[in-house]
């Protein structure tokens with residue numbers, strides 16, 4: 032958005048709200064301009080504004096979307112190559128070739144586009160199910176009480192007061208009214224990877240428009256670093272806020288940025304497995320193709336003295352070489368897979384190539400809390416520093432929960448807070464007033480509430496709870512418990528110094544609880560003289576340790592089955608958690624993760640390692656505990672560096688960087704909004720075994736792509752070698768351009784059937800990765816076999832026939848029959864699925880064989896330069912084909 036000199040939005044579309052986002056305005060001025068208040072809009076006002084300003088979504092018309100899609104399908108390198116070859120054909124006036132090429136391009140674009148649309152439709156209904164909502168404050172009547180409620184993001188209007196908590200997507204452009212410990216990820220807008228702190232400054236610094244020096248005004252980014260504004264497209268990393276909506280839909284900076292420039296894509300850490308494999312193979316093929324026409328031209332010139340008149344033939348051969356159906360097969364296979372997943376397993380694949388990556392995945396990292404466990408913790412007990420049961424500890428913990436949740440105005444409490452607030456002790460919060468809160472964030476691993484006693488305003492009490500190590504390192508004293516002291520006048524006047532040995536003892540006790548599978552929180556308090564400044568994490572020191580609270584968190588019902596199924600598929604599972612190593616190891620054991628998960632590596636260990644050392648360690652470690660979001664991402668990156676195709680399954684804000692760093696990011700049903708928005712695969716049902724079905728579907732799709740590659744390359748490479756040999760020894764063109772193209776068209780149609788193959792589970796036991804290096808090896812093996820069959824056929828033709836027309840016919844028949852053979856024999860999972868060839872494949876191979884045998888005897892034959900063949904040719908061809916089939920089957924067996 033361009034900010035005018037007066038600090039107001041300069042360009043506004045017709046239905047835009049009043050220009051209220053001016054960075055120079057105070058909270059009150061903003062609210063006044065929006066005709067809103069801190070208690071939110073009434074329902075009637077909200078309805079009126081919705082009608083006036085429209086729904087809150089990015090403008091994207093159907094036609095531009097359709098055109099965009101077609102443009103995208105044209106953009107792949109094979110289509111480009113074909114278009115270039117088409118242009119060359121047109122230049123040399125080879126109209127037939129140009130027409131065939133145009134048809135090929137059109138058909139492949141149409142097939143890809145419909146495939147994508149089908150996959151999208153299949154998951155549209157599921158998307159609704161997991162669609163994001165926003166928490167808004169609204170009133171039924173103008174004088175009614177304000178209540179927070181969840182509304183679909185589309186219904187958020189300017190003037191709405193929204194509440195934001197960890198993991199929420201910022202639903203529109205907003206001006207903060209209040210915030211506690213708020214940090215937001217706004218990388219989508221600015222490219223920054225770390226979260227930035229935001230707070231509601233009352234008199235904001237005026238914006239200096241970045242103009243002058245003859246420079247054009249910087250259009251969109253100028254506003255993003257204002258501390259008191261948050262923008263659509265960002266998400267809450269930690270803390271909470273209330274804010275008033277200043278712009279929605281097309282008026283948001285994000286929408287304007289998109290309208291003004293190219294779509295900004297979410298930055299991905301590194302190319303995914305799909306990029307590395309399919310793209311790698313594509314480029315090998317393209318180089319191969321580019322080499323073909325000059326090679327054919329040179330061979331013909333050198334041996335036969337032919338000149339440019341062979342150009343149409345060379346172009347036709349190059350078209351024949353192009354695996355132009357590869358993108359179509361890939362899209363069709365993946366979209367069929369993803370449609371089936373949506374239908375049968377409630378899984379949404381948000382990025383089609385991620386399905387391939389799920390099939391290639393050999394390591395899956397999972398987060399523990401909320402993913403493997405239900406994240407419905409139940410308080411197990413509370414104990415004083417000496418290990419004796421003590422309800423006062425629970426009261427302090429609940430007091431912390433009550434005031435962090437209320438002062439930070441979290442839209443919903445964190446499950447640990449919810450568990451504490453559900454206990455009887457939570458009722459005792461009345462003796463205190465809330466002052467300030469430093470809500471939980473996964474980096475600090477603690478949360479602090481600042482309270483005061485009525486009548487004792489000059490003293491503040493800090494109540495901190497969090498991970499044992501993090502709390503204890505901030506403690507300098509230890510409470511000597513007295514009964515019921517939560518009501519005492521001073522917290523713990525008789526606290527004793529906490530020495531290193533006692534601290535170590537306490538940590539050991541926390542570890543012992545963790546090893547029982549319990550979650551542990553340490554609780555500490557401190558008293559301070561009330562000062563003027565706001566509290567910061569710096570104030571969380573010199574605390575008095577009060578005791579531990581422990582929680583049970585049951586494992587998710589389907590977790591054990593899901594992990595078992597994954598290990599049967601050859602996938603190594605690792606657990607990456609922010610929780611205590613003991614709790615993590617214990618849960619892994621109870622889920623049967625490997626014979627023994629071994630010792631956990633902690634975030635601190637990770638910090639001490641460089642990338643290479645971490646890569647080595649990551650391969651052999653099963654449990655990583657006390658991880659910050661950054662640690663999780665580092666481990667995933669290290670595993671990928673070690674050559675593993677790595678998936679990540681996580682549900683929280685602390686999983687975001689890892690979800691982004693993985694080849695395939697997945698999240699379970701209960702994940703926070705931003706995790707669902709970031710990941711590639713959403714499991715919409717509670718059933719974690721859906722991961723296994725996703726993997727199987729991914730492998731099936733990739734298996735079909737692999738079949739296509741094996742088939743197409745073996746025949747294409749074989750043909751080129753044969754073409755060069757034939758060109759050198761024959762006094763005529765071994766194949767006419769028209770014949771090359773017709774044959775190519777038939778192959779394409781038949782190979783399309785491979786996208787509909789259903790390799791059985793037995794063929795999908797290992798991760799399936801299309802590796803360019805392995806691919807090159809099978810190219811040469813199968814390609815030379817095919818060339819050998821062709822050359823043997825030339826021998827038969829030389830013996831059985833005379834002249835060019837029968838030669839053309841003979842080779843055409845042989846090519847179609849070998850293609851049918853290759854499709855049958857090189858399919859993925861053929862051996863495992865004996866006798867279960869699916870319909871499309873049977874139809875394709877039978878069709879090819881029938882056409883190959885029939886065309887030379889139909890009236891079409893003379894048009895394609897073919898003549899009739901003697902019977903003895905067919906007999907000899909039978910022998911060649913039998914030998915070829917045997918060789919193919921043997922080679923395949925040896926390679927498996």
Ligand SMILES: Nc1ncnc2c1ncn2[C@@H]1O[C@H](COP(=O)(O)OP(=O)(O)OP(=O)(O)O)[C@@H](O)[C@H]1O
Nearest residue numbers: 398399400445471473476478496497498608609610
């Ligand atoms: N609301 C809270 N208040 C205080 N401390 C908390 C709170 N929530 C979590 N903690 C502490 O911080 C630690 C780290 O939390 P984090 O959210 O990063 O991971 P987690 O929920 O334990 O596990 P996972 O990474 O598997 O989801 C927890 O193990 C707990 O000790």
Ligand SMILES: [Mg+2]
Nearest residue numbers: 398400401683
């Ligand atoms: Mg979690």
